[in-house]
Amino acid sequence: MSRSHSSEISLRCERSSNRIISGPPRFPSLSARSSTARRIAPGCHYDSPAGLRFRRGPNRMALGERGGVRPRSPSGGSGGSPACMDFKYAGAVKRNGDLALRIMIVGERILPFRHAGDKNFWLDMIRRLLVAGHEVEALSVDIEATPGNGLPIRHVPQIPVYFRPDARFNAEHSQFGGVNNYVSKTTNVPIILREVRRRQRTFRADVIHFADNFGPATVLLRAISRKVPLTLSAPTYHRNRPLYDAMLLASFSSFAVVVPFSEAYRRRLLELGFPSGRIRRIRWGIDVSQFTPPTDEARAAARASLGLERGKFVVLWTGFTQQTNERDLQESIRIATLTLERRPLEFIFCFKPEHFKPHFRNFERSGIRVVNAPEVFRSACMAADVFLCPIQDSRSIAAPPLVWPELLAMGIPILTTDIPGTDEAVVDGESGFAVRSPQEAQGRLLEIEADSALQRRLRDGARRIAVERFSVDRAMDEYVDMWSTLVAQSR
Structure with missing residues (x-):
């Protein structure tokens, strides 16, 4: 079994004019952010070429203790129900060094289907991490709740603030402009912090990764970073306002490692004096087996x-x-x-x-x-x-x-x-x-x-x-390597 097949979970959903319908996978598209896109029909299902299926219940794979990462009991040490027990995969999986991690991912609009935003990368990542034997919980910071549809995605309410909203959005979608600004992101940080702490008591993540930069207010996360490594994705650098660099560095201060998506961004962070040991360039990626030249x-x-x-x-x-x-x-x-x-x-x-x-x-x-x-x-x-x-x-x-x-x-x-x-x-x-x-x-x-x-x-x-x-499989391996190293160092 090839890695691309053993690590792929495909979502068989596509957009109709007014609904999401089930069926064989077609050309993967960047569909619209709309109210119809948030409704997932019961017929949508997940499967993989390897024949893996979602299964309710704890992951029964035995985990050996290596590199400072301790094996977890199915109950998460609490003696109660397994954390996120609804989100386990059963089947033969590829493991990175036979170590399993518990990973919490926090970001805006992490949805269980492809859409017009940039979180399609993290949707692919979550699927592959689960198939590889890791436990994942994603906190999706969004205006409206979207059913996880079998994926470990939990909603965190988002408050739009219409102060200098993103003017690229039209009137029908102004709510997205209201959350794509620093004021809204800062307002939402205490809500995110509270939810991360609440879920951490149950999920007990080994590492917490932020897929979005919520601005300098993330300095509040230092209380968490003393107990569990925090990492952050930094896709783009867009110095379009005064004090941009100062605010950028302040927003990075609580994170053990910052992940720029390009070599050019890594060099810019070094120019700004950010410590090289806290930078790891990992390009984001796509499923290159799904995006192929048309016949x-x-x-x-x-x-x-x-x-x-x-x-x-x-x-x-x-x-x-x-x-x-x-x-x-x-x-x-x-x-x-x-x-x-x-x-x-x-x-x-x-x-x-x-x-x-x-x-x-x-x-x-x-x-x-x-x-x-x-x-x-x-x-x-x-x-x-x-x-x-x-x-x-x-x-x-x-x-x-x-x-x-x-x-x-x-x-x-x-x-x-x-x-x-x-x-x-x-x-x-x-x-x-x-x-x-x-x-x-x-x-x-x-x-x-x-x-x-x-x-x-x-x-x-x-x-x-x-x-x-730009392969998502390569990206996943690099993220897991980074997280595993941080977890081993934190023990």
């Missing part, structure tokens, strides 16, 4: 569903991703307009429903299409020849956005701007190009469109970069 038949069907002419060169844009906003959208429109003056390409601008605003329709013209339906996004991904994603703010460090490795794995090269971090996913001439101006972007698009050999080379290179650098 010729699937690609042709997707193009037909979009009404594209045979042989039409398709450029995809989607948003908003991390660190992009309407300024980046305007730059993409400018690139499209310049290119269309020279060659009749097809540009498809796919908006997440929570970001779509009616005035975006004004961008439409011959060769520029604006859409906001998830099913059209799926078709556009399979039809695309290039993904266009300029990032204008040179103060940013790209993670890169999770959609980048997803599209690279599908064989879609990326055209972006040259800012720190982009070169870790976009290797010039291999998996795409990084440019410095709209005119240079126009030139690259025309170059790719005219050269079929270059198109094949970029498709192959995009897939190779995704597999080599």
Whole structure:
């Protein structure tokens, strides 16, 4: 049994127009944040190619004592019911050094199905950690509660604060803008701290990992960090406000290890004087067995569903991703307009429903299409020849956005701007190009469109970069290695 098969749990759910329906897995999509996405039908189920099934009851695998990590009794030492007993897997599992950890993961909108946010990475991680024999409890900080649907996900209420809300969200989804700001994150820290302490009394985690940075107020976590190691993911660096660096370092102070997602971010932390021994770069990743290049038949069907002419060169844009906003959208429109003056390409601008605003329709013209339906996004991904994603703010460090490795794995090269971090996913001439101006972007698009050999080379290179650098299985092994070391040191 290969590792990718033995460690994969797939959620057989997909979006219908008004519901989640069960069925065989299809193209994994970034579906919308909407009220319909939160309803999970009873027919949804989890399974794995290895034949593993959820089973209520304690994990009966015997754990040997190694490296300072003690074996756990099924009751968690309390003599009562096993902690999170509803969330155990039974079956043959891969173990990292035969050590099992209890891991608590805290983050915003950790949902039991794929959605438009960046927590799809942690959904894949949770599944693999469970299959590998570890115990996991995820605390999902969210406005509304979502049934865990068999996964160990517990809701922590989130309070939106509409002080300088994220303007990228439209009126129908303003609640998400109300929680994506420092004031809301700070307000929610005491709630998170209280819930972490409460669950820790039952779950007794070996390590607590924060998938999101909740700001300088996390200094309150020091009371916990004296008893259990705390770690933190740091996906993006976006110095877009005064005192950003000072607040960033303050927010990291309670954590034993901070995990930047790119080498560029790691270097920036060293420049800021953050101790090198408390930094570990781990790139996030995707299931490269699920995101694969479409077959010729699937690609042709997707193009037909979009009404594209045979042989039409398709450029995809989607948003908003991390660190992009309407300024980046305007730059993409400018690139499209310049290119269309020279060659009749097809540009498809796919908006997440929570970001779509009616005035975006004004961008439409011959060769520029604006859409906001998830099913059209799926078709556009399979039809695309290039993904266009300029990032204008040179103060940013790209993670890169999770959609980048997803599209690279599908064989879609990326055209972006040259800012720190982009070169870790976009290797010039291999998996795409990084440019410095709209005119240079126009030139690259025309170059790719005219050269079929270059198109094949970029498709192959995009897939190779995704597999080599952005595999979720590799990410899980690195996280477990980090956590195991910290737990052993804390004993």
